Amino acid sequence: MPKLSQQFLKISYIIGAIMALDWLIFKLTDYLSLTAFELLEFGLSFSWLLLLFQNLEYLARIGDQIFPVQIIKSEDEQ
Structure with a gap:
């Protein structure tokens, strides 16, 4: 995706690392039950x-351009 913020990328990697660590704890120990693992x-x-949806909405709003239009009554319409 174009123009992703560094903050979103860092949070994505942190969430991925936490999920991998969670999987390792679940597989290697009996500390987590299957239900706890799935909920986490x-x-x-x-x-x-x-x-992700918040960032997509932000990226969609960047492309919007608002052009002000002023309607002026011409002399012929009087």
Whole structure:
């Protein structure tokens, strides 16, 4: 995607790292149950999707240009 902010990229990588760490903890230990793992992964992925939609909306608004139009009554219409 063009013009992604550095903040969005950093947050994306952080969320990805947390998800990978969560998977490792789930696979290597019995600390997390399957339900806890799924809830954590869903929460992280849903929050990332909300951030993505927010950035897409911001990028869509950048392209909008507003041109002011002034209507003047001509002398012929009187």
